[in-house]
Amino acid sequence: MKTKPYTPDHSALGYSVGVTLDRFIKIKQDDFPFASGELSQILRDIALASKIVNREINRAGLSNIGGAFGSTNIQGEEQQKLDVVANIRFTRALTKGGEVCAIVSEEDDEVIDLQNSSGKYVVAMDPLDGSSNIDVNISIGTIFSIYRRVTPVGSPIQPEDIMQEGNKQVAAGYVLYGSSTMLVYTTGKGVNGFTYENSLGEFFLSHPNIQAPKDGNIYSINEGLTSQMQNGVKNYVESCKKRNFSARYIGSLVADFHRNLLKGGIYIYPKTNKAPDGKLRLLYEANSLAFIAEQAGAKATNGEERILNIQPTALHQRTPLYIGSGQMVDDVYQFMKEEIQSSLKNP
Numbered sequence: 001m002k003t004k005p006y007t008p009d010h011s012a013l014g015y016s017v018g019v020t021l022d023r024f025i026k027i028k029q030d031d032f033p034f035a036s037g038e039l040s041q042i043l044r045d046i047a048l049a050s051k052i053v054n055r056e057i058n059r060a061g062l063s064n065i066g067g068a069f070g071s072t073n074i075q076g077e078e079q080q081k082l083d084v085v086a087n088i089r090f091t092r093a094l095t096k097g098g099e100v101c102a103i104v105s106e107e108d109d110e111v112i113d114l115q116n117s118s119g120k121y122v123v124a125m126d127p128l129d130g131s132s133n134i135d136v137n138i139s140i141g142t143i144f145s146i147y148r149r150v151t152p153v154g155s156p157i158q159p160e161d162i163m164q165e166g167n168k169q170v171a172a173g174y175v176l177y178g179s180s181t182m183l184v185y186t187t188g189k190g191v192n193g194f195t196y197e198n199s200l201g202e203f204f205l206s207h208p209n210i211q212a213p214k215d216g217n218i219y220s221i222n223e224g225l226t227s228q229m230q231n232g233v234k235n236y237v238e239s240c241k242k243r244n245f246s247a248r249y250i251g252s253l254v255a256d257f258h259r260n261l262l263k264g265g266i267y268i269y270p271k272t273n274k275a276p277d278g279k280l281r282l283l284y285e286a287n288s289l290a291f292i293a294e295q296a297g298a299k300a301t302n303g304e305e306r307i308l309n310i311q312p313t314a315l316h317q318r319t320p321l322y323i324g325s326g327q328m329v330d331d332v333y334q335f336m337k338e339e340i341q342s343s344l345k346n347p
């Protein structure tokens, strides 16, 4: 019988045929130092939950799932119904997946012990980020970090399993529920982004090997709060204006971060009078995005040191965050240093 080798030619389709997230995870499984499929399973669990949450978000305006839940979380912030729904969906998927022993969530006061004697991983997550934007149809997100537990598998969860520096993350990522839904993640070998194809119910590789521009001209900060900020930050913002940079602030960290990662820019949430330690949470907001930023060639600090080197001391610890294009993070650091030097000269 005459045969011919398969030489893919997809030109008739008019668009390129993508690699699904599932296939990509499988291909890349060997990149992971503890290659055994466990981490891959967790990523698949997160992807599955994100599809369900995506569906809930899409129909929030038509269902009774939008709006406030009627309670506050541990940080005293009003919980939205979708915050609670997303927390349940991600926790459930990670429980059923069987690889995780404990979860830290923005929506839970304490560590959730999954009582899983074979789970080798800890997940920290912000199930829904930017929740004040839910009811006004503006982009929101999910953020996650994955760690290996350090104490023996099967023994009771210890603080050192949870309170790990960000540089110990084995994977991190976010889902952006925006004009399209995207999942972006790293396992420490670069950053890849996947776009959700609603009708097929699949994420497809759309942004391989994301590289952040070294410099940029977008600054993202809540300018309404500048009177509460340190002079170094105020002066940096003034310098951005003098250089005609664009101010872009959605008020959804994932969306602001994602735009700046692709286009070049900086996101700043510094200390303010109202939030003297900053607003964002180290374990499930700053660390995850810092890992991704660094993997894409960008930087993340708390204004003084690298985010990934901060030793956590509390579950819901807050931190100032300066994250984005390396040159811009360096520039704002110079402004902060000048502030310190001038206060030393003129006490």
Ligand SMILES: O=P(O)(O)OC[C@H]1O[C@](O)(COP(=O)(O)O)[C@@H](O)[C@@H]1O
Pocket (backbone or CB within 6 Å): 077, 106, 126, 128, 129, 130, 131, 132, 222, 251, 252, 253, 254, 279
């Ligand atoms: O309204 P502010 O003070 O500018 O804060 C906005 C920041 O707060 C957050 O909404 C906090 O996240 P949550 O919605 O998960 O609490 C970030 O997404 C966002 O960047």
Ligand SMILES: [Mg+2]
Pocket (backbone or CB within 6 Å): 126, 128, 129, 130, 253, 285
């Ligand atoms: Mg958040």
Ligand SMILES: [Mg+2]
Pocket (backbone or CB within 6 Å): 083, 106, 126, 127, 128, 129, 130, 131
């Ligand atoms: Mg949240």
